[in-house]
Amino acid sequence: MLSKSQIKLITQIKQKKYRQQYGLFVVEGVKGIVELLGSSIEMDTLYTVESFNIDAKNEVVIxxxxxxxISALKNPNKALGVFKIPKPREIKKEGLIVALDDVRDPGNLGTIIRLCDWFGIEELICSHETVDCYNPKVVQATMGSIARVNISYVDLPKFLYGVDMPVFGAFMDGENIYNKMVPKNGVLVMGNEANGISSDVEELITEKISIPRFGKLKATESLNVATAAAILLSEFRR
Amino acid sequence: MLSKSQIKLITQIKQKKYRQQYGLFVVEGVKGIVELLGSSIEMDTLYTVESFNIDAKNEVVIxxxxxxxISALKNPNKALGVFKIPKPREIKKEGLIVALDDVRDPGNLGTIIRLCDWFGIEELICSHETVDCYNPKVVQATMGSIARVNISYVDLPKFLYGVDMPVFGAFMDGENIYNKMVPKNGVLVMGNEANGISSDVEELITEKISIPRFGKLKATESLNVATAAAILLSEFRR
Structure with a gap:
């Protein structure tokens, strides 16, 4: 049985301000929930049509x-989990770090979190204007990777000013990434879907890079930010 | 003014069977329409709230x-264009060809078309079960690239059986793509989102490749098909 206050809470935390107020977020679907149950992220309450047979006081069969x-999906998949937003760990300023300058699309952020996980990137830095990583659509797109990447929301220019590493940013007129020697330590900045990297952040970029286009003259203007991130991370790791 | 028959037609061609019957598809938004107006794809009718000031008999100001x-969008962007589905050109069996084995997500197909355009891939081969490239969500995601890539729907095993080039496919246990010499001619097969490459097609793969994972043991199971395509195409072209 669901109480009115439970329904209200679940509805509220689909919005960022209530997620921040309560420190809770929603994961839909058995697969995503099972991934998080095996992670360091703590469960608050599990709402499910069939018991998971886990030793949990906070399982509610509905x-x-x-x-x-309570689901935001047209075809809800058997369970909805409410989890506790983890406290961000301190940022380790070493290795390869990815930084996002106002990435707005939840699907793009989800894909980038999954890419960070695949390529062993431990720190993902987001500007305050970047979409919230506990947005249900982002969580859905991460496929559990959200538990394995340390995601921090910061004043991005201030953060970049304080790192003692090369700062890479993708620009149309940057140096061909395929011809460039890339270091093991550095920050890779990806920009906003429509406007790219903002001028405040551009000033702090030490290495402008680009992915060369092989198509004909009248080719596509740019790559999607998530596909560009995939290609650049692959180049840094290969 | 819109007639009832115009509204009916536009609504119908959001479905694949009517698109095939009438040979027409819809593009929403000024940017996408302008891209197609400058391409080889012929316009049928342009519905717009402000005249484009182009010399077109078939512009209807609404x-x-x-x-x-008539729009499928919550916030329609000033115009909706009805265009003629181009007759597929003959497939040139040379250079690098991308083949899709049942890619179902419109966003993924759109991203892959855009990637083909970026990397100068002229031929995109789709199995019959792959989502229709004139689906409005695919068209929206291609950002005009759909006019610059020759897309053919074929019996994929039969097509692969008839090509005289190496056939690459991504598998978890394939050879590390970063260590492999790749030829200029070949077919790169990408599989279905959930099931990967089907067994019928797998038999015709001559080179199994993989993108190595750099994360820790319990890392993400797989990359999204569009991000994997981005990384592999970059490797073939670099």
Missing amino acids: SQSDLKR | SQSDLKR
Whole structure:
């Protein structure tokens, strides 16, 4: 059975301000929940149509119609978990770090978190204007990777000013990444979907790079930020 | 003014069977329409709230509320274009070709078309079960690249059987792509989001490749098909 206050809370934390107020976020679907149960992220309450048979006081078995009431999905997948937003760890300023300058699309952020996990990037730095990583659409797109990458929201120019490493940024007129020797330590900055890297941040970029275009003259203007991140991270790691 | 038959047609061609019947598809938004107007794809009718001032008999100026009636978007962007589906050109079996084995997500197909355009891939081969490239969500995600890549829907095993080039496919246990010499001619096969490359197609793969994972043991299971395509195409072209 679902109480009114439970329904209200779950509805509220689909919004960023309530997620921050309560320190909670939602994960939908058995696969994503199981991934997080095995991680360092703590569960608050699990709402499910079938028991997970885990030793949890905070499992609530509900009907399919109750699940539909609290789910944001058209076809809710058996369970909805409420988890506690982890306290960000201190940022380790070493190795390869990815920084996002106002990435707004939840799918793009989710894909980039998954890429960081794949390529062993431990620190993901986001400007305050970047979409919240506990937004349900981001969480959905990360496929559990959100538990394995330390994500911090910071004043990005201030952060970049304080790092003692090369700062890479992708620009149309940057140096061909395929011809460049890249170091093991550094920050890779990816910009906003429409406007790229902001001028405040551009001033702090020490190495402008680009992915060369092989198509004909009238080719696509730019790559999507998540696909560009995939190609650049692959170049740094190969 | 919009006639009932115009509204009906636009609504119908959001479905694949009617697109095939009438040979027409929809592009929403000024940017996408302008890209296609400058391409080899022929316009059928342009519905717009402000005239484009192009010498076109088939421009219909409509009200914002009429645009809302025919648009699939919450916030329609000033214009909706109906274009003619181009006849597929003959497939040139040379250079680097990308083949998709049942890619189902419109966003993924759109991103892959854009990547093909960026990396100068002229031929994109899709299995019959791959999502239709004239699906509105695919068109939206291609950002005009759809006019610059020749997209053909074929019996994929039959096509691969008939090509006289190496056929590459991404598998978890394939050879590390970073250590492999790749030829200029070849087919790169990308599989379905959930199931990867089907067994029928796997039999025709001559070179199994993989993108190594750099994360810790319990890392993400796989990369999204569009990000994997980005990394592999970059490796073939670099």
